[in-house]
Amino acid sequence: xxxxxxxxxxxxxxxxxxxxxxxxxxxxxxxxxxxxxxxxxxxxxxxxxxxxxxxxxxxxxxxxxxxxxxxxxxxxxxxxxxxxxxxxxxxxxxxxxxxxxxxxxxxxxxxxxxxxxxxxxxxxxxxxxxxxxxxxxxxxxxxxxxxxxxxxxxxxxxxxxxxxxxxxxxxxxxxxxxxxxxxxxxxxxxxxxxxxxxxxxxxxxxxxxxxxxxxxxxxxxxxxxxxxxxxxxxxxxxxxxxxxxxxxxxxxxxxxxxxxxxxxxxxxxx
Ligand code: ATP
Numbered sequence: 001x002x003x004x005x006x007x008x009x010x011x012x013x014x015x016x017x018x019x020x021x022x023x024x025x026x027x028x029x030x031x032x033x034x035x036x037x038x039x040x041x042x043x044x045x046x047x048x049x050x051x052x053x054x055x056x057x058x059x060x061x062x063x064x065x066x067x068x069x070x071x072x073x074x075x076x077x078x079x080x081x082x083x084x085x086x087x088x089x090x091x092x093x094x095x096x097x098x099x100x101x102x103x104x105x106x107x108x109x110x111x112x113x114x115x116x117x118x119x120x121x122x123x124x125x126x127x128x129x130x131x132x133x134x135x136x137x138x139x140x141x142x143x144x145x146x147x148x149x150x151x152x153x154x155x156x157x158x159x160x161x162x163x164x165x166x167x168x169x170x171x172x173x174x175x176x177x178x179x180x181x182x183x184x185x186x187x188x189x190x191x192x193x194x195x196x197x198x199x200x201x202x203x204x205x206x207x208x209x210x211x212x213x214x215x216x217x218x219x220x221x222x223x224x225x226x227x228x229x230x231x232x233x234x235x236x237x238x239x240x241x242x243x244x245x246x247x248x249x250x251x252x253x254x255x256x257x258x259x260x261x262x263x264x265x266x267x268x269x270x
Contacts, residue, residue: 006102008109009079012069019066020199020224021192025183029054029071032181033158037075037111040154049153051181055119055174057166058185061225064162067185068115071160078112080105085121095122095140103147103157111156116144119161124168141170148178187223190216196224200231201246209248218255226262230254 233254
C-alpha cells in the first residue's frame with residue numbers, strides 16, 4: 001500500500017490578500033523568508049543572516065498553514081508539507097528516512113519551503129525515553145535537527161514549522177540557527193474578524209443587510225476557520241429557506257450554531 005508521507009505543491013494557490021487580520025505576521029514573513037529567498041544578494045551585501053527556520057505558534061484554525069502556503073506562492077518557491085503527527089504514526093521506523101528524503105527533495109526543487117505542521121508530534125520534550133516508540137520519535141527529531149544544521153542561512157531552502165503547543169517543545173528546536181524566529185498567530189481580534197468576514201462574504205451573494213461590525217462583535221473567541229464555517233453555514237441556511245442570497249439573519253443563526261457546537265465540544269473535553 002502506498003501512503004503519502006509528504007505533499008509537494010509547486011505553486012500553492014493562496015495569496016496574502018486571502019488572509020485576514022495577520023498583516024504583522026505577513027510583514028515579518030516577507031522580511032525573513034520571502035526577501036531572503038528572492039534576493040539573497042541583498043542580505044550578503046548588508047552582511048546579515050536571516051533565520052533558517054521560523055516557528056508559527058498559536059491556537060488551531062488561525063491561518064498558520066495558509067501563511068506558509070502564501071509565503072511559498074509569493075516567493076515562487078516549491079511548497080513541501082509534512083504533517084509530523086501523521087508520519088510519527090504511519091511510518092514507524094521510517095521517520096528519519098522520510099525527513100532525509102524531504103530535504104533531498106527540497107534541495108532539488110529549490111527555492112523551496114518545507115512546512116512541518118504539528119511539529120510537537122516529533123519535537124516535544126521527552127519525559128521518558130524508555131519505550132521504542134519514544135526512541136523512534138527521538139531519532140526522527142535528531143535527523144530533522146541535523147538537516148537544519150546542514151543548511152546555510154542563505155541557502156534557498158527555508159523551514160517553517162507550526163504548533164499549537166509551543167509550551168511542550170524541546171528547547172533543542174529553538175536554539176539559535178534552528179527555529180530561532182518565533183511568530184505568534186493568535187485568534188483574530190475585532191478588526192481581524194471583520195476582515196476575515198469580508199474576505200469570505202465578498203465571494204458570496206449577500207443582500208444589503210450585512211453589518212460587519214456586528215458580525216465581529218458576535219464572534220469574540222472565534223478562529224478564522226470558525227468564521228469561514230459560519231459563512232458556509234449561513235449559505236446552507238439560505239438554500240434551505242429557498243433563497244438565492246445570504247442575509248444578516250442567516251449569519252447570526254450560523255454564528256449561534258457554531259458557538260453552541262464549540263461549547264458542547266469544550267465541555268466534553270474535560
Ligand atoms: P491547525 O493548527 O489546525 O493546522 P492552522 O492555523 O494551520 O490550523 P489553517 O489550516 O491555515 O489553520 O486554517 C484553516 C482554514 O481556516 C483555512 O483554510 C482558511 O479557510 C480559514 N482561516 C483560518 N485563519 C484564517 C485567516 N486569518 N484568514 C482567512 N481565513 C482563515
